[in-house]
Amino acid sequence: MSDRHDRSTARQTSQRLGGSVSGVNSRDWRPRYLQLAEELRARIESGELARGTAMPSETELADSSGLxxxxxxxxxRQLREWGLVRAEQGRGTYVRAPRQRIRRRNTERYQWEKDRVLLDEAERRRTGGTEHDTGLTVDDLKFHAEYSEVKADEEMAAAFGLPVGTPLLRRVYWTSSRHETAPLSASYSYLPYDLVKGNKHLLSADYEPWPGGTQHQLSTVGIELDRIEEVVQARPPLPDEAELLDIEAGVAVLDVRKTSYDIRDRVVEIADVVFPGDRTELCFTTKLKRWNA
Amino acid sequence: MSDRHDRSTARQTSQRLGGSVSGVNSRDWRPRYLQLAEELRARIESGELARGTAMPSETELADSSGLxxxxxxxxxRQLREWGLVRAEQGRGTYVRAPRQRIRRRNTERYQWEKDRVLLDEAERRRTGGTEHDTGLTVDDLKFHAEYSEVKADEEMAAAFGLPVGTPLLRRVYWTSSRHETAPLSASYSYLPYDLVKGNKHLLSADYEPWPGGTQHQLSTVGIELDRIEEVVQARPPLPDEAELLDIEAGVAVLDVRKTSYDIRDRVVEIADVVFPGDRTELCFTTKLKRWNA
DNA sequence: GAGTGGTCTAGACCACTGT
DNA sequence: CAGTGGTCTAGACCACTCC
Structure with a gap:
């Protein structure tokens, strides 16, 4: 861990590996499969292997490289872990579009959502949270929502501070751009059923996309949020998450457990939001009090 | 993505895979290497293969499984990506200690650090930031620090809003518990040299561990922080990070780019903090303004 | 020197995809 | 159907660790 002027580079490329390689060379001390991986990586980054196009097949590569x-x-496999290619059984291996990291500003987003609750509906409908994040309009976006009623298991009960078996409204949703296949995130949200049953619009996915987001929905049943706590971790994707978010098995997801407290200090929503690790940045701002204040 | 009552489980175990397997069964439709991986996982989780002990060697496993x-x-390889075992060349493959996730409360931490600056030194010295996080005392901790002067590259210059080539003080440090081998994080911090040259104690690692943290150090040269912005991403570890943090190549790291602004809205510190993804939780709190305020 | 994991070969059959 | 990636075999040599 001595020489690291290039720490910053790691954030941008997600990878920084040895010098350039112009072929699989037996004089090179690195394993030959790694040399090949880095050669292919160079060809992808130079644009010689363009995004979306098929890589040479494995047998072709074996012939041409002598391996x-x-x-x-x-x-x-190395290229897949780097997120550079996607393999498809029976079809081929394709160069991924270079993934632009999407930055999601959570701290600002939540206050923005809260302020928006006080606007009238026409105004709210104009732009939602996702549109705010991505700069896309509602016409470019495709919503998926799925509602169900479940009973709190031990973990959920503990998180809400409610008895095991308490009815919860469970909402699963994700939003994709119409121009891209994979959603930007997948969200699994839980609300105590008793809290929201006063507004029938909240109980069915038929009314999605709801203009105004969860904070507005909660406001219709008299709930004002005080704070939101988010616990971020990185973990391997579950198989179905890998498919939904279009990431390789070796790429991690960012898993955010979001807990919302209302002004009476009750937990009113718990949401697990899952982001693809290779194209998401979460941004948090901590405002500090002045010493002289 | 239909049936997911177990979303929450994913957060705890980092893994949730099919039913139990009591052997490598050819009737099972899954690949046999996965069956073996899950069988071994079950033996690890049951305690039959205890933490720290050597796994059966690869040849032994080949013999006993018939593969x-x-x-x-x-x-x-699957077990390594799950973070359950660690392979060591020439020695063997060992069962990892089950990793307890360490929760780091960033939002509260920074205000706490700021408040501490106003305390006297004896008080500050009693507990530092790391001790605050871990509950350990200074005697249990082993510090590593390394200072150097570097010139801002393009990326750093842009981040600071300073010309390329501006001298920066670069500090690399990490803290390990004396009882464990791997540090909890590795930190790469940059400060504009001109800002801190007024206090010679800030320019050398000899004075580490500095009681009070970076905010106190900055206060000695007249700088008060206004806010801290953190951008979180998940990415594969660099080879030396994998070694330092004791994680397998397939396990992601959480990479936090922390930017500190002073009350004159200058960027006064940029730090990249790298956490092992399999045992770190970052916690952020967003406090919302009242509607009636 | 014996044993370990890391690399590598030259085959094979399979499920899946296109035409 | 031919071609693709996914799985699997039965070997081999290497660098490394420990005795």
Whole structure:
């Protein structure tokens, strides 16, 4: 851990590995599958292997590199972990579009959402939270929502401070851009059923997309939020998350457990939001009190 | 993405995979290396393969499971990506201690650090930020610090809003518990040299551990912080990060780019803090303004 | 020197995708 | 159907660790 002027580079490329390689060279001391991986990475980044196009097949690569197919597969596994290619059974291996990291400003977002509750509906409908994040309009976005009633298991009960078995409204939703396949995040939200049953619009997915977000929905049943606590962790994706978010098995997800407290200090919503780790940045701002204040 | 009553489980175990497996069964439709991986996972979680002990060697596993060594290695690769085992060249593969996730409350931490600046030194010295996080005392902790002067590259210059080539003080540090090998995080911090040169204590690692943290250090040269912005992302570890933080290549790190602004709205510190993804939770709190205020 | 994990080969069969 | 990636085998040599 001595020489690291390039720490910052790691944030941008997600990778920083040795010098350039112009072929699989037996004089190089690194394993040959890694040399091949880095050569292919260079060809992708130079644009020679363009985004969306098929890579040479494994047998072709084995022939052209002089390596066995096993070694070629090791190289491709490396590229997949780097998020550079996507393998599809029976079809081929494709160069991924270079992923632009989407920055989500959570701290500002929540206050913005709260302020918006006081606006009239026409105004709210114009732009929602996702549109705020992405700069896209509602016509570019495709919503998925799924509502159900469940009973609190031990973990949820503890998180809400309610008895096990308490009815909860469970909402699963994600939003995709119409021009891209994979959603930007997947969200699993839980609300105590008793809190929201006063407004029938909250109980069914038929009314989605609801203009104004969860804070507005809660305001219709008399709930004002005081603070939101978010616990961020990185973990491997579940198989279905990998599919939904279009990430390789080796790429982590950012998992945010969001807990909302109302002004009476009750937990009124718990949401698990899952982001693809290779294209998401979460931004938090901590405002500090003045010493002389 | 239909049936997900177990979303929450994913947060705790980092893994949730099919039912239990009591052997590598050819009737099972899953690949046999995965069956073996899950069988071994069950044996680890049951305690049969205790933490810290060596796994059966690859050849032993090949013999006992009736699979080839290649398939056994695939299974072990899976276990490594799950963070359950650590392979050491020439020695063996060892069961990892089950990792307790450490929760780091960033939002509260920074205000706490700021408040502490106003305390006297004896008080400050009693507990530092790391001790605050971990509950350990200074005697249990081992500090590493390394200072150097560097010139701002393009990225750093842009982040600071200063010309390329501006001298920066670069500080690399990490803290380990004396009882554990791997540090909880690694930190790479940059300060404009001109800002801190007024206090020679800030320019050398000899004075570490400095009681009071960066905010106190900055206060000695007349700087008061206004806010801290943190951008969180998940990415694969660099090879040396994997070694330092004791994680497998397949496990992601949480990378936090922390930017500190002073009350004159200058960027006064930029720090990249890297956490092992398999045992870190970052907690952020967003306090919302009252509607009636 | 014996044992370990890391790399590598030259095959094979499979499920899946296109035409 | 031919071609693709996914799985699997039965070997081999290497660097490394420990005795």
């Amino acid at each position: 066995s197919r096993t070694s070629v597969r090791n190289a491709i | 080839s060594r290649t398939s056994v290695r695939n299974a072990i």
